């Protein structure tokens with residue numbers, strides 16, 4: 001089944017959930033432009049999530065989703081809100097959604113986990129999820145170890161449910177490449193971060209459009225939760241304390257609240273500027289509608305060129 005039919009959207013483009021960033025203004029703009037906007041519930045209380053869902057319903061009559069980070073302590077409460085508000089599409093990260101699957105199925109909710117390993121993709125298909133987002137290590141935020149170019153064709157050989165490619169995509173080339181590799185749609189995070197509707201601080205957006213291909217690094221590998229972000233004071237300090245005693249405690253102190261610092265205060269030195277390697281291909285802050293329309297118009301041109 002086509003991802004556009006499954007999700008009842010015009011274009012096969014999902015906005016990746018981004019904690020402290022993908023709130024109603026960005027999410028509704030993506031849905032209104034024909035893609036699928038996704039609220040990031042990570043770090044939210046149940047009341048905050050409820051408010052954001054209601055805001056979204058007021059800003060768009062198009063489908064939108066909610067992302068559930070399964071390691072959050074208040075996950076059960078967030079799921080209650082999702083059910084109360086009759087959200088129809090869920091993406092999940094940081095674990096298996098197995099414990100909620102029966103509840104979601106009963107409520108006719110479409111469930112799409114994010115995976116970065118073949119064995120997890122196979123497990124998810126067996127569990128009966130509707131589609132999967134396959135995220136390569138080029139992506140921004142928390143990542144796996146394998147690049148999209150390798151991961152997507154590998155997983156697409158082994159499973160039959162629709163695949164949405166994520167990690168390293170910002171334009172029509174990425175859309176076409178993803179489809180060639182076996183996906184039926186794309187999810188972008190970093191591209192939508194540099195949009196007018198994104199609530200992140202302008203310093204954060206400017207840092208993305210000024211990034212080069214080697215501007216990102218992966219920190220927190222040794223704590224088991226690798227994160228890709230732009231190089232800055234924070235990442236320099238991280239690598240400096242990596243081999244010193246009590247580094248875990250020091251890491252915690254360094255990274256707690258660091259994404260919020262970047263998003264809300266525009267602290268490009270000591271904030272965590274999470275973003276993907278694709279930032280180097282993004283040179284302009286655009287409206288969400290222009291991002292989506294440019295991709296779809298240029299995709300059609302690209303297709304006619306290669307026929």
Ligand SMILES: Cc1cc2nc3c(=O)[nH]c(=O)nc-3n(C[C@H](O)[C@H](O)[C@H](O)COP(=O)(O)O)c2cc1C
Pocket residue numbers: 015016017018019021040041042067069092093114135138139140141142166167168169187188189190191193274275276277278
């Ligand atoms: C700042 C930031 C925050 C993110 N937060 C989340 C999150 O809360 N939940 C999630 O499943 N993925 C999260 N992601 C991953 C995105 O949803 C998306 O899969 C990823 O950005 C795709 O790769 P790209 O950045 O190359 O487009 C985040 C990514 C970024 C850049």
